[in-house]
Each structure stands twice: as structure tokens, then as C-alpha cells.
Amino acid sequence: MWTNKLLIYFCLVLAMIFWGFSFVGTKISLDGNIQPITLVLIRLIVSSVFMLILTRSLGILQNIKKKDIKWFLLIAFFEPLCYFLGETYGLQLVTSTLGAVLISTIPLFVPWAAWIVFREKVSLLNLLGIVISILGVLLIIFEPNISFNVSLLGIALLFIAVLSAVGYTMVLRHIIKTYSPVTIITWQNILGIFAFVPLFFVCDVHLFNISLFTPKIIITILCLGIFPSSLSYVFYSYAVKEFGVNRSTVFTNLIPVITAIFAYIIMDEELTLLKLTGIFVVIFALFISQINKIR
Structure with missing residues (x-):
């Protein structure tokens, strides 16, 4: 039992480490003049090929039942389509700090959505952990003389990303009972390719330049x-x-922690005492939110 719990926690932390790297890797790619939709499309192609090789070689890819096609279309609509469009273009209109604050509200909305849709109980410790973790995130992203350049369109786009993440988690909670995680992610990303190909030809194809794909960019993507x-x-x-959506989603506030560490190691960004304090606050909040589960 304890071994299984530790494995789940290990998987969650690994997921957040990889997602934390995603922000740094994305910045490296965009700084190399790779267009946002091009970047997402290539990521999805790489992911789909990787997942197909993995699942086919192990013989673990499930076929989608006809009655469940609508759920897979919906989950791909939420992520990657709406989430990446909202986040990428929203961050071009507001400061990265304001964007991080808005994205960090995802764990606040998920428990209420889970209660409405699935009647999944929300414990006081879980809510307390969520609130404290968001405070920790604010400490991590805070900078002296900070200013929020408010763009209503930018805020709206980022909230589309937030709501998409919430919607994604709700649909995931529904279909995970029938399909394995590897099956869901494989089909999710394959469907995402079909969504982003038309966008690529409309928005990015005229800017595509193969010479931009240096060895560093290729390895990063x-x-x-x-x-x-x-x-x-x-x-x-x-x-x-x-674990359910509530205790799992609170871990997403580890992402700014991991991003700050990767930015310090890879991009030589400063890791201040305030950021370190925020990191410890987030970790403390995660412990609080998991107390009932640990027991």
C-alpha cells in the first residue's frame, strides 16, 4: 500500500518536473524565433510518434469505443487546443508575472468543478493547502518594482487556458475509469495534431524557416x-x-518552483531568498493538502 502511494507521489513530482522544464524549453524555442503554433504542432507530432511506438511495441494501446469518441474529441479540444492557444497568445499580451498568477489559480477552480460534476469532497486541509501554495507561487514570481500591464484580451485568453485546464481534468476524471493513461494521452495528442495543422497553414506556414532548427532547438523540441x-x-x-482530481491538481503549483530552479541552472536567472522562501511555502502547502491521504 505504502509502495503504491509512494509510486503515485513519485509520478506526480516527475510530471511537475517535466512541466516545469516545459516553460524553460518553450522560452528557448521561442527565443530561437520558432513560432508558437509551429512549436506546439511539432511537440504534438514528436509526442504522438513516441507514444505510438511505446504503446504499439508493448501492445497496450486501447481502441476508442464509438460511444466515447465525443469524450476524446472534448479532451483534445480542452488540451492541447484551447489551453495552448489561450496561454501562448495570452502571455504575449500581459506580463509573464501576471500570466503566472492567473495560471496558478487552476487548483482553486478544480475542487469546485469536481464537487459540482462528481460530488468529490473537498477537505478543509486540501483547500488550505491550495491557498497556501498559491501564496508560495506569488513569492516565487514576485519582483521589486513589479508592474502589471493589464490587457483585458490577454486576461481573457489566460482565463480560457485556466478553464480549459479545469475542463480537461473533469473529462480526464470521467474517461480514466475506462481507458489507461497511455491510451488517453496517445489519442489526445494525435487528435491535437489534426486541430493544429490547419492553424499552422493559416498562421505560421509563411514564417516557417528550416534553418532556424539548430541542433540546440531540435534537442529542446x-x-x-x-x-x-x-x-x-x-x-x-x-x-x-x-488520488482524485483535488489532491492531484494542487501539485501543479510545483511547476513555478521547478521552472525557477531550471531557469537558475540553465538560463542563469537569479534565485533570490524570496523565491527560495516561496519554494519552501509551496512544498509545505503540498504536505498540508496530502495529510489525509498520508494517513
């Missing part, structure tokens, strides 16, 4: 496709299946 776009979703889905 391959890592983004395999780790955040594939393994993170598989591990997170497994945790949702075993």
Missing part, C-alpha cells in the same frame, strides 16, 4: 515532445485515477 507533452500527462492521469 524533442525533449518537450517526449517529457512534458507525453510522460507528464501520463503520470498526471495515473495520479488522478488513484
Whole structure:
């Protein structure tokens, strides 16, 4: 029993580590003049090829039942389509700090959505952990003389990303009872390719330049496709299946923690005392939110 719990926690932490790297890897790619939709599309292609090789070689890819096609279309609509469009274009209109604050509200909305849709109970400790973890996130992203350049369109787009993440988690909670995590992520990303191909030809094809794909960019995108776009979703889905959405989603506030550490190691960004304090606050909040589960 304890071994199984530790495995789930290990999977959750790994998922957040990979997603935390995603922000740094995405920044490296965008700084290399790779267009947002091009980047997402290539990530999805890499992820789909990786997942198909994995699932086919192990013989574990399930076929989608006809009655469940609508759920897979819906989950792909939420993520990757709406989430990545909302986040990517929203962050172009507001500061990254304001964007991080808005994205960090996802764990606040998920428990209420889970209660409305599934009547999943929300404990006081779970709510307390969520609130404290968001305070920790604010400490991590806070900078002196900070200013929020408010764009209503940018805020609206980021809230689309937030609501998409909530919707994704609700649909995932429903279909995870029938399908394995690897099956869900494989089909989710394959369907995502079909959604992003038309967008690529409308928005990015005229800007596509093969010479931009240096060895550094290629390795970065391959890592983004395999780790955040594939393994993170598989591990997170497994945790949702075993722990439920409330205790799993609060771990997403580890992402700014991991991002800050990766940015310090890879991009030489400063890791201040305030950021370190925020990191410890988030970890403390996660412990609080999991107390009932640990017992």
C-alpha cells in the first residue's frame, strides 16, 4: 500500500518536473524565433510518434469505443487546443508575472468543478493547502518594482487556458475509469495534431524557416515532445485515477518552483531568498493538502 502511494507521489513530482522544464524549453524555442503554433504542432507530432511506438511495441494501446469518441474529441479540444492557444497568445499580451498568477489559480477552480460534476469532497486541509501554495507561487514570481500591464484580451485568453485546464481534468476524471493513461494521452495528442495543422497553414506556414532548427532547438523540441507533452500527462492521469482530481491538481503549483530552479541552472536567472522562501511555502502547502491521504 505504502509502495503504491509512494509510486503515485513519485509520478506526480516527475510530471511537475517535466512541466516545469516545459516553460524553460518553450522560452528557448521561442527565443530561437520558432513560432508558437509551429512549436506546439511539432511537440504534438514528436509526442504522438513516441507514444505510438511505446504503446504499439508493448501492445497496450486501447481502441476508442464509438460511444466515447465525443469524450476524446472534448479532451483534445480542452488540451492541447484551447489551453495552448489561450496561454501562448495570452502571455504575449500581459506580463509573464501576471500570466503566472492567473495560471496558478487552476487548483482553486478544480475542487469546485469536481464537487459540482462528481460530488468529490473537498477537505478543509486540501483547500488550505491550495491557498497556501498559491501564496508560495506569488513569492516565487514576485519582483521589486513589479508592474502589471493589464490587457483585458490577454486576461481573457489566460482565463480560457485556466478553464480549459479545469475542463480537461473533469473529462480526464470521467474517461480514466475506462481507458489507461497511455491510451488517453496517445489519442489526445494525435487528435491535437489534426486541430493544429490547419492553424499552422493559416498562421505560421509563411514564417516557417528550416534553418532556424539548430541542433540546440531540435534537442529542446524533442525533449518537450517526449517529457512534458507525453510522460507528464501520463503520470498526471495515473495520479488522478488513484488520488482524485483535488489532491492531484494542487501539485501543479510545483511547476513555478521547478521552472525557477531550471531557469537558475540553465538560463542563469537569479534565485533570490524570496523565491527560495516561496519554494519552501509551496512544498509545505503540498504536505498540508496530502495529510489525509498520508494517513
